[in-house]
Amino acid sequence: MSGEPILIGIDAGTSVIKSVAFTAAGDQIASAARPNVYRQVEGGGVEQEMGRTWLDTVATLRELVERLGGRAADIAAVAITGQGDGTWLVDAAGEPVAPAWLWLDARGSKEARRFAESAAHAAHYGHTGTGINTCQQSIQLLVMKRAFPQLLARAETAMHCKDWLYFRMTGIRATDVSEAQFTFGDYRSRAYDDAVIDALGLAAERRLLPPIVDGRKVSHPLLKAVAEATGLAAGVPVVLGYVDIVATALGGGLVGEEAGLGLSILGSTGVHMRLAADASQVVPNPQRSGYVMPLPSDTALTQFQSNMAATLNIDWIVGLAASVLKIEGLERDPRSLIARLDERVARAEPLSAIYHPYISEAGERGPFMDPLARAQFTGLHSRANFDDLMRAVFEGLAFAARDCFEGAGGLPVELRVSGGAARSKTMREILASVLGCPVRNVEREEAGAAGAAMIAALSLGLYDGMEACSAVWIEGRLSQQVLPDQALAPCYDEAFGLYQDIRRALPPVWNRLAALRAGVERKGEAA
8 A cells, every 4th residue: 555545435225336435534536336126025025136236246346446546556444334124144154045135125014013012112112222113124033933934944144234245255244233233232232132132032033143343443354255356455454334324324424513413314215313422312202213323432322213215205206207108108217307306396386285205115114113104195286286296295205304303302403414315405495494404415425335434444543533534524515504494484384283193193094094905905816
């Protein structure tokens, strides 16, 4: 190594795998990406081929090294983050037992509901700070135990996406502090808790849980075979980053000296986070929903609520429009339609309808948990056009964000936003008016990969702590504040109360609708 250290952050998301190169000061200098394909299976399952995920990751690293050219010799560390939850089973020989079950998988809805309604959920929430929901590995293991016991019999280790990639790169079976704690541990100890595991009914499956590794303190060398396949140097330190939500929070500037900051990640899911300096600042949620996760710090945590779907709602309605155009013989790429939405939504009629953005087949998890929750428009009228409906979707995402912040301890004094929808100025304006606070976009292309690389910087001793690292990596990367619209904010404040009243009244409707659909399916099978 002859020049400034280069840090590689890998972010293996649900639909895209990215490998990104950063300087030690946080400047992005090169990147490579591949689609990460998943498929839906019978019964609400969503799966991903583990072997393909690994090969696509190798391809991004090889391409990144080629783009760096001679600077690749200065790569000082590689850090990995990735999609959270899900179950990636590996056998004793290190091979996949079956395709990975992703966080989108809905096969555990009944188990999640049953546990959430049981007496054991209170103690579970007290330890983890996290409400049970369909997408968690714990629920998926319960489904496998009941319906697919052969998978667990063959498995040696239950991993997550980033754990699988770390294993392939280093040969080490491990998981990170954040993923282990919020699923099976206690946020005070940052370790597995047998009381949590036993209460879930997974004592026999305890053997599948890998050791916990804190990437800011521990790394392992890159395997020679992987070095040859990627062009990286053999033995370069590989760092197991925290789960993608935490990594994106780091890259998005949640950690800093200013009190009261919030961060929203508006990607496929919506994640709405606040900083807690230590465990005493965690605010329990009466509905036992949300998450508490450690940050790369000795004491700091983030408490947050997560919508099951954020931009998935936008994808749905744009895809619907594209399908209608296709019927008429007009081919349109949904991405091109999204690119032209912003100005049209800005001109559309506010509050043309109230939209609840529960479009995911897995229901909702924040600030309440209900696998049967479904999206709906309320109050449609004959003058509403497509742009008005799209604005209602934007407003629904903002109302969902406020709902989540209120369920995670309170509204922020300033909101920082990251993710695909954060690029929309209209979305930021609506968020500011609904939340009643300034909003800044994090002008960083790859916040998740950056957060992973920041953990690698700590591992290498380049910074004394995450606050010092964040001060350098975030400086100059926040947009100007978007302020609340003083005319719209009071209207949105009243509309938010209506939004909450409607969603609190809807569970009986969702229950009846699920029963009706189940009856239709049974009749179809009988026919």
